[in-house]
Amino acid sequence: MDSALFQENERTAAVTDERKIAHLGPFQTERGFEFSGIQIAYETWGQPNDARDNAILVCHALSGDAHAIGWWSRLIGPGKAIDTEKYFVICSNVLGGCQGSTGPSSLAEDGQPFGSRFPIISINDMVDAQALLLDQLQIQTLHAVAGGSMGGMQALAWSVRYADRVRKCFVTASGAAHSAMQIGFNEVGRQAIMRDPKWRGGDYPLNDPPRDGLAVARMLGHITFLSEDAFGQKFARRLQGKEAFDYHFGVEFEVESYLNYQGDKFTNRFDANSLLVLTRALDYFELKDLSPARAEFLFASFTSDWLYPPHQSETLHLMAKNSGRNSDHILIDLPYGHDAFLLDGEVQGSRLREFLG
């Protein structure tokens, strides 16, 4: 194990079996907010080679965390496309998140959560924090950066902002900029939170957060992650644990039970202000130019993904080609909706393995 990792393990109380915390010192956001210090939670799998040039940085989506080997188990692991026997794989929780990295629920210097004092951040800020982490891990050049959805935007930002540090860039189920509809869905989620009286302008006690607003936002999210087909196959019109309707506003259909369960469960692990901060970063993101990039690109999209429709990946592919980069776009015919980028190890995986090899 390299010394930087060892150091982190030594000085960090919050370390679990796998999660490590990197203290990265002062950090200034793109918009000029100055943190006296930030911390980034991360995990790694595999080992760096002697040249330290076999690292792959994996970037997570909106509600993800550093535990990529969990949420991207179809792609990451021994012998898988992102082969942990071959590559040194790193994933960190984003700045602004709530899974160990500095975010709105972190305590500021006065011992209170940042809450409304947390700044607006950008995809670039997330990437800058990751770059500091890589410095600490003594990784100068990434063999690849890879991500889906919001993770794909981070990968794109890496390819432009740290062009010399990225050889290959894999972007799945993502886009160059949110469309009006994507912004609209995010805005409904934000309003569900901000119109919950428990949001209190962002300064709620962490043990009494705006759970209902956050749950509604998450329920909506879960609809946008699937497709009509996926919903139909998963739930159809089946009733929840009964043979006939009760005729009330409680749960009747399985799909209602599923959405409420997912919404409520989410409030135990996710901070409402983080959702605001991260969806804002998503909506602000607008990649206009890939010409600074030096990497080779692979884009993937899914026919049934109506949240990040394939034409957005095709646009990215054309941007890369027009900037003189090697690029490919694979359109994958699977019925899972946006979630396909998490679920498909096979098609995505075999092409990604080839791309990385």
Next chain:
Amino acid sequence: MDSALFQENERTAAVTDERKIAHLGPFQTERGFEFSGIQIAYETWGQPNDARDNAILVCHALSGDAHAIGWWSRLIGPGKAIDTEKYFVICSNVLGGCQGSTGPSSLAEDGQPFGSRFPIISINDMVDAQALLLDQLQIQTLHAVAGGSMGGMQALAWSVRYADRVRKCFVTASGAAHSAMQIGFNEVGRQAIMRDPKWRGGDYPLNDPPRDGLAVARMLGHITFLSEDAFGQKFARRLQGKEAFDYHFGVEFEVESYLNYQGDKFTNRFDANSLLVLTRALDYFELKDLSPARAEFLFASFTSDWLYPPHQSETLHLMAKNSGRNSDHILIDLPYGHDAFLLDGEVQGSRLREFLG
């Protein structure tokens, strides 16, 4: 003017220029709830002919009202597809609604709003109330019944439940039963309302309703009414009244302003409990058999309508054919999303004119 109409005008205080109120006496719902009396708000255009067989009943969608000549102005009027110079056109606010007909915000016998005491109702109940209205208007046979979305379900229910009273049935942007995804969207809207503390189990004062929950539900509704294309053409990534971001959680993009405006505006004209009752009726609706029907059918659907996708109309068309009915299904290529059924006077209109003629 026929005597029933005249009577209504005489005895009803709430009559506006066009809206009339029919008091229909005791009413029992499918589920056995007994109203001591219901009232139905309605409007009419054109005149009944001597045989009283030129009536067309128009059925409104979730948030519609009796003023069909307003929300379906592309199809209804002098010389239009539903020609008010030729037909006697009737539209009533549904039972359970909040635009003049008996609904959860109506006062019960104790002088308080029904609120949580209002029963679960069905599409069949809406149709039964309309049938009583037609009795009062001395209309035995409908030349046609027509509706889109929830209105289409009412038209379908008419064709089966009152098979002998319906000659032609026009159903646009609708379906035989909600899919899991359609139920899911409704459930998110219901939860936005029911998780608003101001909902108070359904028994809120009418001057202090769960506005925020209702606004969020409506914002979500507005996204599902449009298509990605329609959103893109209408808003793109334009900012709201400024040239640069303010970097906050207030309105940045035009689409955010639009959705919030629509959501808030809706709370001034719509009752939250009505939204619960009507979305439940939508979700419960399941047409399994068109064989009792005697009408001729015309179905229309729109390529960009992902809320009521064209395959649901095709299924209805096949059900009608398999029941031996004359039936046609026109798939219309327009980019407006679900709203197309309200916006398209031309393609839908010319085929409908032919169908009715």
